Amino acid sequence: MNMLGIKAIASYVPVGRKSNMDLAAEFELEEDFLRDKIGVIDRAVKGADQDTSDLAFLALQKLMEDQSLSPESIQVLIVVTQNPDRNIPHVSALVHGRAGLPESCAVFDVSLGCSGYVYGLSILKSFMQANGMTQGVLITADPYSKIIDETDRNTVLLFGDAATATLLSDAPVLTLEAFSFGSRGKDWSAIRTDDGTFVMDGREVFNFAATTVPPDVRKLLDVAGMTSDQVDCFVMHQGSRFIVKTIAARLKQPMSKFPMGIEHCGNTVSSSIPLILQKGLDDLAMVNIVLCGFGVGLSWASCLCKRTGGNDGK
């Protein structure tokens, strides 16, 4: 079997927006702070009539249209979410039914937050390898507008809604070369829900990201026999511009290698990495790419991707 990897990424970002500028006066914040530190000007917010499976389905539908995928060709579908439509059933079952996927298609959900995309890539790749599959889809859909307290200045300025769908196949554009994973369950309370409302200890999360991500990325690159200087692009989870900038400084790499993608959608949890990766998928200058997700759990995961070709069939 050929090497499995990322073939294509599609996304659905709701058209609805909430402006952080409207909250600036209430929270006594300067525009420069919102733009340069938080990094978010507008947050994407799903419609009141939309639920998690709607976002997930729309991302999948876009992927199927873009790639001319028939429902029958999808052998496995995973949805990463911690905000399902309901506790039972799993969101992937709802998407499976609505998309008309075949009964032979395996579907299941993965409960992870901001590290979920990188974990999901490894899970999907392993599942496909173990079962002789050649085409599978990883969906991320975790609309935090369902759980955000609009009066909590620690969280309301950060999060946005979106969904992504990533096609893994045996004709990849990016191969998944190496992974690194970690968990710090003792500090779970730093990011949690209390009675269904999202709560985050910003300082704890910042300290976690600043002290955990750079060593994990170095560990990943050590295993691959590479250095940070050899990496063309670091796609970090978009916790905030400040967090990404801090990680870049600690890796001693320029911010130009750390694309940002939250200014007009917000931190979209497990969708933040694929939303950025989608834009760079056809950039042939991006050969060695590091992905790193970190957050809820506390949990983190890093992945080294390598370009095998463009999307033009070469």
Add this chain to the structure above:
Amino acid sequence: MANDQRIIEALTEAGIDYDTEAYDPAKSFRDNGIDSLDVMGLFLTIQEKYGVKFSEAEVPNIKTPLDITIALDRMLK
């Protein structure tokens, strides 16, 4: 009041773009041009450099660079 060089060094190491001309450790972080996220970076830099940990209980009461000096002196005793 003499500036605590430990704090000045930490501000530089954390890459914080504060108001160096008008810096006054007795004034609030905000009045020194240090925003709330920069304060997080400053705390972390000091914690790593001096092997200390600011407790969750005391952090809300640290409102000036001078407060950091006092807390650091106490932790290093």
